[in-house]
Amino acid sequence: MSYFAFPSFSVRAIAVWRRNFLVWKKLAIPSMLGNLADPMIYMFGLGYGLGAMLPAVNGLPYIAFLAGGTLCASTMNAATFEALYSAFSRMHVQKTWEALLYAPLALDDVVAGEWLWAASKSMLSGTAILCVIALLGFVHSPMALWVLPVIFLTGLAFAGLGLIVNALAPSYDFFMYYFTLVITPMIFLSGVFFPLDQLPEAARWMAYVLPLSHAVALVRPLLNGELPAHALLHVIVLAGIAITAFWVALSLTRRRLLR
């Protein structure tokens, strides 16, 4: 079998998802609070602190502008953490994957289950943040509900990318490179804290290939009750990144584990 064969997963992938969900449920409240704390600190710290000194950004008070960006960035973080640290401990440290592979699951089922789970978990934390944003009064129409599928899709994209890194990682330390070299720069290049047109021309072009900038381009108008410009294009790019990344992650994981 070629490692790069077409993914062939079955409904058994759901059993993997349910296993992870059961673990999450045991620690749901501290986990949700942990996922909320970080974005809230940014939103209030920067939003009110820095926002007080700023004029409206793109016609919005700065904190309202920041809300959409923060929502996307924490979706990215939640999916990435799950696909790196949590998946790595299940794959490499606890040998949970090994136990799964002795049951009637193929590695494709396991990786697909992890991929869907990491996206679901990022959606759980994204939903919690969306609720807080709504309570603060920054949601202006029911169109904001379209944010939910967008954050799930964003979660799939970052879960796929994270699983690629997971498949290559010799140890937990390796993940630091990904955060420092990919995730952190992406936050600054994707319009989370400031509009993209503040960036120099070259950097702006780079933003077009970064999944986070497409998520931000969809979520920010939706929160404000507007239909995003080029919505279909952004969805296609995110979906394309999600599917390609999953396939590459699966191939690399097969190469790692099915020797």
Added chain:
Amino acid sequence: MNSPLRVEALRKSFGDNEVVAGVSFELKRGECFGVLGPNGAGKTTTLRCCLGLTGADSGTITLAGEPVPDRSREARMKVGVVPQFDNLDPDFTVAENLRVYARYFGVSDAAIRARTAALLDFAGLPGKEDANIRQLSGGMKRRLTLVRSLVNDPELLVLDEPTTGLDPQARHLIWERLKRLLGEGKTILLTTHFMDEAERLCDRLAIMDAGKIIAIGSPRELIAAHIEPQVVEIFGEDAAGWAAQHAGNFAERFEVSGETAFCYLHDAKPLLAHLDAQDGLRYMHRPANLEDVFLKLTGREMRD
């Protein structure tokens, strides 16, 4: 008859290293079949190929009536696996471990709940449903792993070194449970380093070395076919010197390892009479066992 596992001409290389070099064997329903071999003999790779976790380079495998690797998922529905290292889920209680594992086989929560108490009794863990995995001893974890492999009521159990690292009490308990499972009609395939384990449990054995099966048969057949029935071990500083001078006169075959001379023979009486007349040499006379066969066939050199 449909065998629970049939392997024909299996080969697998990693780079230039041929780890499995043409292995064929077939399990009979209801038997315990052991695979013995020094480290690096290819036992674990053979098992991984049989379960469809590693693709073989050539050869055919039929597991539980299904071709592997094409239909390994379906095959593993009917197989239970006890891995060499425990991989219980530390995030779950004892009962949750069984429930979640049963889900992987499509067993409903209600069905596994109804069986949990009986499975835990079998594991010698009655009433431990809500215990945390981290609170269990090594032996308890092993027994839980054993009953976890039974959640799908498998026809074949595959155990990779099931008692490595356990104390004698825990080993005896595992052996007793495996014998009960054989009594219930399960087929067992196990790998082991322990000759007493193999001799006690296995109806038939395959001895592997350098990727090949070099002998196959029941423990008694292997002993009868490969080795003289009597063994006299002579210990002491002079054992080597004594052996060089005298062993050939009494034994059909002898080996010296460190300060021990091993004499293999059919009639031990003349040798024992001779040894009784010597001072400074201690000895032990015993029937030949599987370890003698194993060492004869695979040599005494260390393997890494």
